[in-house]
Amino acid sequence: MNWKNRDTVTVYSFGGVVAVLVGVVFWNYAQPEWKGYQEEFRELVTRKFGPARARQAPSGIQQIWVKELNRVDRCTTCHLGGDWKGLENAPEPYRSHPKEILDKHPVAKYGCTLCHGGQGYATDTDAAHSVGNTNWGEPLLGGELGKANLISNREALIQVNCNICHRNDRETKGADYINYAKRLVDQKGCYACHTIGKRGGAVGPNLTYIGDLAPEQFDYSRMSGKPSVFGWHVAHFKDPKQAVRETVMPNFGFGSKEAQALAMLVMSWKRTNLPMAYMPGVHIPEAQRTAEEMAKDQQMLTGEGAFFVKKTCFICHDVSSFGIESATKIGPDLAMAYSDVQSRFGRTLEDFLKGPTGTMAVVLSTQIHLTEAERDEAIAKLKVAYQRKTEQDAKNKIAKK
Amino acid sequence: MAAQNKIWRQLTWTWKPASERDAGDAVVRNLLLHWFPAKVTIGSLSFRYSFWLGTISAVLFGILCITGVPLMFLYVPSVERAYQSVKDIEFVVSFGWFIRALHRLSAHLMVAVVFLHMVRVFFTGAYKNGTAANQARPVNWVIGVAMMLATFFLSFTGYLLPWDQLAYWAVTVGTNIASAAPLVGDKIRFLLLGGNQIEQNTLLRFYVLHCFFLPAFVLFLFLWHMWRVRKDGGLASVDKLSLEQKRQTLPPVKSKTYSLLGITKGRTVHVETALVNEDEHTVNSSPFLTRRILMVTLATVAVICLLALLVATPLEEAANPRVTPNPAKAPWYFLWLQELVTDTTVKLGDFTINGALIGGILVPGLLIALLAVWPWLDKSPVQAVGVWFAAQRRRQNLVFLGILVVVLALTVVGTFLRGPYWLFFWPWEAWPEMPGPF
Incomplete structure (x- = not known):
């Protein structure tokens, strides 16, 4: 066959190939x-x-x-x-x-x-x-993803999206993980260190829109397994120091369920440009407070330990001998601080408050600013609290006997 | 009816001419084919000489224009809607995915083929004038270089339009390299982007450039390019053929000049067919040239269709200026520059010499300048015209080959061997897994 005839055959062949390929496209379309x-x-x-x-x-x-x-x-x-x-x-x-x-x-x-x-x-x-x-x-956010993330209720991840709109609800019907996480936030006193919305401390990062962080913005180097935002949050809630070495966040001893619920909650804290009509308000009225609770509040605000309320120490610490009760109990009871500091740090209370270390160094440099006069007042009050505490303990011992 | 017949005859032609005259008429009297010669040398039709790369480029340009029209009707060049409209093209427009795939693949392939065409012309010394009168092949070479740059820019402007992460960050990298130009760098970037960042102005600018000005520019250069090919007496291989004939001292062959329009100054405009023995070395353009063009067109369409069926067209997440994908890469044909920028960035203690100027501006600028003036620097004899790897041009071909190998090597490294944080990974090394939300 000479090249002229070969050309004709080739043209028809390529024409055929194009026809077949276009046929495949139509076949797929159909x-x-x-x-x-x-x-x-x-x-x-x-x-x-x-x-x-x-x-x-x-x-x-x-x-x-x-x-x-x-x-x-x-x-x-x-x-x-x-x-x-x-x-x-x-x-x-x-x-x-x-x-x-x-x-x-x-x-x-x-x-x-x-x-x-x-x-x-x-x-x-x-x-x-x-x-x-x-x-x-x-x-x-369905079962497949829930299974991959080892969530016992596989369908629970959808609650992340519920809470993008429902973040201001105390409780959202059907969102049990989110509701649980919201209770944990109150109980564990996250606001003590973190600003979430309009209130909270400045020791830890502001969490108001933490859900907007992109996956690339987390450090996975100290994590094992598939890197993901959810995985990072779960690991971090279970053991903060393992995820971020230099953190001062205490280990709350959260189990898987708690860590997963909290991870869902923080991932739902996103900016949203939804029209206002889509955003539900807070529908649950403030719980009625008993006379007893109100008296207790009054006592904390005006009693002997009012100083510790005013300076917000009470967010993390009880001062039991003054009747100051922390909602979160993140730190130790300050009634024992006078001897406690000595045994923990090998330093006197005066010395420690002048040059604090660890978490307190962060708190006292960012959140609670004490003037020299206030520091002296704190030391004096803590001495009294300690005295009161030992007296009370002695009384209790006698009473027990 | 007579008028209709006339129009019909000007748009169609016979594939099976009954006589020489028929064959000539099929080309000369036809609106679509009149810019072809009536006869071509058999050597010009050879695949081994030209690989038909110029024709393939033109076919790809044709596919791009044809597929571009429906895409223009469907695509919305707005920051809010661009990504959405591309998603709709992918998922709900009938054959939308196929049209988009054809357009994208043709664009990538056109960049590659145009580049290879330039390489072919260099290695065959086809930018050099031969023996015929009124040749100006160096001018056509410069037109070609301009068309190649326009092709890069066409592809680059199209890259932004889907408004996904790939688009946004590739253009970020590309325009940042441009801003390294001394004195005018920031101004160029500002002009390109229509501001200091990639936003609505950039999208609109790129869209208008991509859909109108650049294609029009390429079309204009293409017409000029083809006109010059005719004026220069066809492919450079024809000059070689005529030289060989002269050496054979055969009896004088017929030569012709076709008068073309006759509207320019001078005696006539000459379209020289070089002095070759027509009976021995040429065939009628219809059907031999037209059939080969049809063959190359069909082959190109077939390859593009096959690729469209096999290769998924990527569309990443919507553009997000706050999140840089890791790694962020320029389009592949600029990756040799991005790689060069990395390799020429030198750290001396705390002092960093940014490679953007050397790797991003000076080296490519020098190479393009050299390309543009090379035909005037190449002093090799006329025997080196239209010959692959002519002995008289050995040294320059070797240097060109060397540069080519370096550019290709850098492109391969940048495309396949650079992973997250622009770290080097061998093909057998897995990239670290990139994180997702869950």
Whole structure:
């Protein structure tokens, strides 16, 4: 065959190749993944409710466009059972959505991904769920991710997104991990060192929008396993010094559940540009206080130990002999400080307060500023507190006998 | 009807001419083909001589223009909507992913092919004038260099448009390198970005450049380039052929000058076919040249379609100026510069000499300047025209090859062997796992 004829054959061959490739493209176009799901859904509905209902099932790409949120969610292309009655126990993606949540969060107003995470634009499963996909920062907060993060309630991670809007709620119905974490924040006195919102200390970093930190902004060098923000927070809550060597944050001895709940909570502390209408207020009224509690408050504010309340020492420390009770008990009882300092640091109280070390060095340089007169006052008061404490202990011993 | 027939005949041509005249008419009387010669030398059609790289570049440019039009209808050049509109192209526009993949792959391939075309022309000494009258191949070489730079810039401006992390940070790296130019660096960056940071102004600027000014510029240069190829008597291999014939001292061959339009000063505008034996060495352009062009077009389309089916088109997270991906890389064809910037950054104690000036401005600037003036510095004899690795041009070819190897090596290092923190990783070494939210 000479080159002239060979050319003709080659042209036809390449033409054929192009035709085949274009054919493949059309073939793929004709059968996207979601079509399979829609057919299966119609079969399911036919079996359960008959062919007439099956004809009502949608076909083609479905989307929920919430203009106010600038979100497009195409999840309902495959998750077809959303508002169908009688599919509560159907397999995914056909199961109907729990009704009570949808009543408060209508799909037309909220879409799907605002709560569930995932990529609303996508029309195939892998891209939509984006679990382990580095090109989409909001993975589906579902069972797969919960399992990978060893959370006993696998579905709990979605609560992170609940709390982006509900962060000012004392308690959010259904968000048990978040509610637990919020109680821990109060009990452990996180505000003593951290500013969260409008109040709190300055010893530790401001946590108001800590959830906005990007994964790249954490140091994973002292962590084992897959590096992730959630993993970092869990490890840090379990043992702060292990994650950040120079931290002064005390080890609260949190277990997995506590650490996971707190990690979810802090990850939900994000800036949000949601319209105001989407943000719930604080609905639970201030708890009624008993006369006893109010008397106790009064005594703390005006009694002998008022100095320690005024200078905010009481956030971390009891001064038991003056009736000062810390909500958090992060530090030791100051009633014993006079002897305690001696035995712990081998220094006198006077000396220690002039040149504190460890956590107190940080607290006294950032949070609590004592003038010389105030320092003397503190030392004098702590001496009295110690005296009072030994007397009380002696009395108690006698009383016991 | 007669007028319609005439128009029809000016737009179509016969693939099977019945006579020489038919074959000539198919080209000369045709609107689309009139810029081709009626006859071409068989050597010009050879794949081994030119690899048809220029034609492939033109085909890729064609694919880019055709796929670019639907993309222009679908894409929104706004910071708020750009990323979203690309997501929609990927997921819900019919064949959107395919069109985007064709566009992206053609763009990458065009950069590579245009570069290889330049390499081919250098190694064959095809920028040199041969024996025919009125040749100005060096001018065409400079037009080519300008087109290559325009191609880089076209690709670079297109890189920003998806407004994802890849786009944002590649352009950050690229424009930061530009700002290292002495005196005017910051001004250039300001002009490019339409401000001090990559924002809406930058996006709009890049979009308009990408969709109108640069393609128009390339199209204009392309027409000039092709016109010059005709004026210069076709490919340089023709000059070689005519030289060989002269040596053979054959009986005189027919020579022709075609009068082209006749509207410029001088006797006529000459389109010289070099003095070659037409009967022995040439064939009719229709169908032999047109068929090969069709073949190369189909092959290029086939390769691009196949790649589109096999290679995923990346779209990273939406652009986020607060989070730098690690590593942040310029587009691959600028990575040799980024690598060079790293390698020329010298630390002497606390004192750092930033390599951006040397690696980012001086070296590439010098290379481009050298490329542009090289045809006038190359004093090799006419026998070296249109010959691969001519003995008379051995030294310059070796130097060129050396530079080429260094550029390619730096590109490979920058593209494949640089990981997080721009650290060096061998291909068998795993990169550290990058963190995610969960």
